């Protein structure tokens with residue numbers, strides 16, 4: 654699959670990973686409407702790839718171009734010219750991208766190399782998990798603009814760090830450094846340099862690419878759909894997913910290969 658014609662997203666394949674770099678240096682990679690449209694197009698292409706085991710890409714890494722920023726948020730200059738109705742459409746279009754990212758059959762890792770503020774923090778939280786370099790910082794500073802999060806932050810920050818911490822961060826608009834993001838569970842891992850972080854993200858995707866694509870897609874989908882559920886409902890969802898896994902050829906292959914003491918040959922179905 655070709656990823657041509659993008660202006661603000663630099664898209665490169667590296668082994669099993671598709672590395673997507675948001676590149677709008679003049680605005681610290683803020684998510685203008687045209688960047689949102691490019692994300693819509695990218696997600697559509699990734700959805701089409703499905704779980705085909707022959708497709709070489711088995712995971713996506715999202716990072717920011719330049720030295721300073723992952724993504725500094727929604728584009729404040731563009732928002733300044735929007736009517737409330739236009740702002741609603743803008744917010745909902747990026748919310749839709751974040752939902753579709755969560756539903757992709759592929760894992761998506763945010764590799765946060767600098768400012769992840771407002772819409773940038775929200776983009777990172779729509780990824781499956783977050784790696785951070787030492788220069789990363791996170792925050793939902795919308796209150797400083799008299800606004801509130803609009804790309805999913807009110808929901809996902811509560812899920813990631815708990816109700817109390819999310820409220821404190823959103824009410825104060827405070828920016829936190831990478832070590833605090835690690836401590837509160839927003840970031841999974843912290844790295845001394847951007848290069849180290851990107852290498853680790855690629856290594857994680859290489860590790861995941863050794864597994865059955867259907868099992869990964871199944872695990873991701875089940876975990877996202879059970880996040881709002883009670884323990885009882887979540888267990889029912891897990892049982893459904895476990896049952897469904899037993900219908901896949903990959904699960905037969907995985908068990909058989911284990912018992913035959915050989916590496917599995919995944920089919921992606």
Ligand code: CAA
Nearest residue numbers: 679680681683725726727728729730770771772802803804
């Ligand atoms: N939108 C548009 N332009 C932005 C931007 C944004 N979110 N963030 C930075 N820029 C622009 C600046 O205007 C500046 O442009 P000029 O050079 O033309 O003046 C350029 O990027 C560099 O920024 P600074 O000079 O401000 O750089 P700095 O290092 O001094 O500060 C910063 C960096 C702390 C990130 C600061 O730029 C900042 O506070 N940015 C805004 C962060 C923010 O509030 N994000 C949330 C936006 S609202 C939102 O995201 C709503 C939502 O949930 C949907």
